[in-house]
């Protein structure tokens with residue numbers, strides 16, 4: 001059996017989480033059109049009788065504005081060490097400039113072999129892809145190959161998986177075969193709520209939100225009761241999340257509940273509460289700890 005850990009490195013919004021979902025053939029990771037959707041490291045496990053690939057999805061590498069961002073980048077960079085392979089992902093439309101080179105530097109410093117992934121090829125022409133290939137070859141020190149993908153159309157995804165498996169060492173099955181992620185249901189549920197907020201709100205609001213599941217319990221009637229707090233960092237944002245006559249929180253709750261029900265295969269009662277924790281993104285470690293973001297951000 002071949003097995004190993006494969007970290008994804010890239011700027012925010014290049015499609016790292018979408019690529020993992022496409023490779024495993026189901027939506028495990030949350031995705032949005034806004035940068036910095038992924039905040040924590042999360043492992044996604046793909047097992048067959050011949051191999052087990054453990055994808056280590058990480059926050060996008062960027063120049064942070066807040067303490068939260070610093071922790072996110074730390075989590076991303078530390079995930080590059082100690083893995084078997086790094087997928088260095090760029091967005092074909094955005095190209096390769098300073099921020100991408102900044103990512104390449106981190107990957108080069110990790111000394112881990114890497115596959116260059118040019119994603120979103122559905123949005124550009126062949127000429128552009130060729131020039132990006134050249135830039136990637138020049139910029140990535142330990143690059144073993146470059147693959148062109150579209151996480152949306154599925155182009156190049158099988159080729160990418162084959163190449164990953166070919167480059168993994170022989171090893172044990174690290175996780176049980178039916179395990180899809182290393183995160184508990186409480187984390188997955190909070191991520192789904194956060195994704196719906198990313199989809200339904202704009203500008204600073206989605207970035208100002210943290211979601212913590214406080215309680216999960218199965219009720220006598222078989223319904224799974226989930227209580228979660230949505231933290232915002234300003235009073236005005238509380239109003240936006242609740243919405244006019246509670247319309248927004250209702251929509252967030254409905255959309256999230258449906259997806260959590262699909263995930264657990266059970267009826268769910270989702271109980272959401274909005275709380276203000278002023279400027280939590282810039283507070284020190286204690287605050288990050290309090291809202292449950294410490295473990296993977298320690299770096």
Ligand SMILES: Nc1nc2c(ncn2[C@@H]2O[C@H](COP(=O)(O)OP(=O)(O)OP(=O)(O)O)[C@@H](O)[C@H]2O)c(=O)[nH]1
Pocket residue numbers: 010011012013014015016017018019030031032033034035036037038039058059060119120121122123149150151152153
């Ligand atoms: N057209 C097109 N869009 C894509 C492709 N892959 C991802 N996207 C879109 O790009 C956006 C960002 O995708 P994500 O998977 O959240 O990107 P990410 O790199 O994980 O982002 P962060 O969490 O911010 O680090 C979403 O709107 C996706 O639907 C692709 O191959 N083609």
